[in-house]
Amino acid sequence: MDKRGLGSIAMSQKNRQFVLDQIPKGKLGTEHFRLTEAPMPSPGEGEVLLRVRYVSLDAANRAWMLGPTYRAALKAGDVMAGGALAEVVESRSSGFKAGDLVFGDTGWREYAALPATAVMKVMTREPLSHAVSVYGVAGLTAYFGLLECGRPKAGETVVVSAAAGSVGSIVGQIARIKGCRVVGIAGGAEKCALVTSQLGFDAAVDYKRFVGKPMEFYQALQAACGGGIDVYFDNVGGETLDACLFGMKEHGRIAACGAVSRYDGAPPYGVQGTPMIISKRITVRGFIVTDFFGQAAQALSDLEGWVRSGQLKVREDIVDGFENLPAALVGLLAGDNIGKRMVKVT
Numbered sequence: 001m002d003k004r005g006l007g008s009i010a011m012s013q014k015n016r017q018f019v020l021d022q023i024p025k026g027k028l029g030t031e032h033f034r035l036t037e038a039p040m041p042s043p044g045e046g047e048v049l050l051r052v053r054y055v056s057l058d059a060a061n062r063a064w065m066l067g068p069t070y071r072a073a074l075k076a077g078d079v080m081a082g083g084a085l086a087e088v089v090e091s092r093s094s095g096f097k098a099g100d101l102v103f104g105d106t107g108w109r110e111y112a113a114l115p116a117t118a119v120m121k122v123m124t125r126e127p128l129s130h131a132v133s134v135y136g137v138a139g140l141t142a143y144f145g146l147l148e149c150g151r152p153k154a155g156e157t158v159v160v161s162a163a164a165g166s167v168g169s170i171v172g173q174i175a176r177i178k179g180c181r182v183v184g185i186a187g188g189a190e191k192c193a194l195v196t197s198q199l200g201f202d203a204a205v206d207y208k209r210f211v212g213k214p215m216e217f218y219q220a221l222q223a224a225c226g227g228g229i230d231v232y233f234d235n236v237g238g239e240t241l242d243a244c245l246f247g248m249k250e251h252g253r254i255a256a257c258g259a260v261s262r263y264d265g266a267p268p269y270g271v272q273g274t275p276m277i278i279s280k281r282i283t284v285r286g287f288i289v290t291d292f293f294g295q296a297a298q299a300l301s302d303l304e305g306w307v308r309s310g311q312l313k314v315r316e317d318i319v320d321g322f323e324n325l326p327a328a329l330v331g332l333l334a335g336d337n338i339g340k341r342m343v344k345v346t
């Protein structure tokens, strides 16, 4: 249990929260958010009162502003949505007690009262932040997206985009563990050097060197792959998806995980390579990580084993301070992060 306990949360205390003030028309900026104070929430029957510890920053946060996805669209005036690792400080549900750690969509606020059915208990492991990265949505997305949707076999070539990001950095390492040759696509020389020298990828391509040069990008990717792509784990969509479609081998598989290149005010882009899906008999499988939550126990056991054995290195990018949430999300979309970005609230 948190040493400060429930008694220290005076009901007169205010609850800081960020409201999404406007829906951005172009790129997201910090000016689209407004810091406000609300009264402390009080849990109703069947609810838990949560103290937010770490807020997960996700590329998808921006996609939720574009329209309905697998969740309702965010509207101007909403408290900014977002998943967080939080501690139960008061429970009015028999399934939870004060001190339990949970993950749930608390939104960007210091305290939240949520129905117990809307949060998941998480195992306490040190460091706590791993519950947001490798043992959280990022790790499970990488695990299930690669192994269930990409289905790589030892000896095959796996390509992953946003390779130095939270999902991508784990995807590449799992593919290596499974005996694949791994090529990362990332923005900038520093990220490319990191994935090869520290995370064990076989090669990396800096897509930013090839903006407006699709043929050169395709050629650089083919050279790095040495004969085509068996599995492409797509985090970005757009031009990168196109280069990979043209570079796929026959009967290749694409795990369609995300399209971050399209989330933040980019102009529409028409993918050119779709005929390749037919001529090369490519399987494209989209997924949402929650599809696989029923199998999470096995995934977490595998991920923990790989972390403990040193085969899987966890990269985290922890920004300190609740007030830095907007800038941290804007920075993530600009590619400032290496590994899993989150904001430590308390």
Ligand SMILES: NC(=O)c1ccc[n+]([C@@H]2O[C@H](COP(=O)([O-])OP(=O)(O)OC[C@H]3O[C@@H](n4cnc5c(N)ncnc54)[C@H](OP(=O)(O)O)[C@@H]3O)[C@@H](O)[C@H]2O)c1
Residues within 6 Å of the ligand: 057, 058, 059, 060, 137, 138, 141, 162, 163, 164, 165, 166, 167, 168, 185, 186, 187, 188, 191, 235, 236, 240, 256, 257, 258, 259, 260, 261, 262, 287, 288, 289, 290, 332, 333, 334, 335, 336, 337, 338, 339, 340, 341
């Ligand atoms: N399907 C699911 O259930 C699920 C679950 C979680 C996440 N996701 C998806 O996974 C992807 C990664 O998300 P994340 O939250 O883990 O973020 P992340 O990869 O940690 O960070 C986002 C990264 O995207 C890259 N990026 C930004 N703009 C780009 C552009 N125009 N073209 C190419 N790359 C760009 C940046 O790296 P560079 O410096 O390399 O550009 C940035 O670091 C997203 O597409 C997200 O939607 C899907």
